[in-house]
Amino acid sequence: MTTIIMTQHTLFVCVLCRFSESNQNQSRLSAGQLLFDYLSKELATCDWHKSIHLHSVRCMGACSRACVVTFAAPNKLTFILSELSPTHSVPELLQFSGQYVACSKGKVPYKERPEVAKKGIHAVLPPLPVARP
Numbered sequence: 001m002t003t004i005i006m007t008q009h010t011l012f013v014c015v016l017c018r019f020s021e022s023n024q025n026q027s028r029l030s031a032g033q034l035l036f037d038y039l040s041k042e043l044a045t046c047d048w049h050k051s052i053h054l055h056s057v058r059c060m061g062a063c064s065r066a067c068v069v070t071f072a073a074p075n076k077l078t079f080i081l082s083e084l085s086p087t088h089s090v091p092e093l094l095q096f097s098g099q100y101v102a103c104s105k106g107k108v109p110y111k112e113r114p115e116v117a118k119k120g121i122h123a124v125l126p127p128l129p130v131a132r133p
């Protein structure tokens with residue numbers, strides 16, 4: 001059973017990311033918009049969906065590595081994941097979202113992460129420094 005921590009987490013999804021040359025699609029939607037729509041639908045079925053806010057963004061500057069998402073939360077590591085499939089990556093992104101929500105400081109052990117959070121890592125950033133009174 002997953003322990004839910006009530007920190008507000010955000011999953012940013014770039015909705016402008018395009019399909020790669022080798023992964024064209026007949027959809028009128030961008031790859032990023034498809035990924036956002038799938039995540040929105042599937043995240044609603046997860047126990048932790050109230051702890052993570054799905055937020056669309058228009059470019060995160062890693063366009064050549066589409067699709068791109070970022071997991072962020074106060075006092076936690078920030079994970080930027082790239083080269084994601086708008087369909088096949090969704091189950092693993094959901095798995096990682098649950099791990100990220102449950103994990104103190106966002107430090108999901110590497111061995112326990114799904115492949116998208118191993119091979120798909122574009123960058124991992126430390127938590128922002130806490131302002132001192």
Ligand code: FES
Nearest residue numbers: 014059060062063
């Ligand atoms: S268009 Fe998605 S990162 Fe730039």
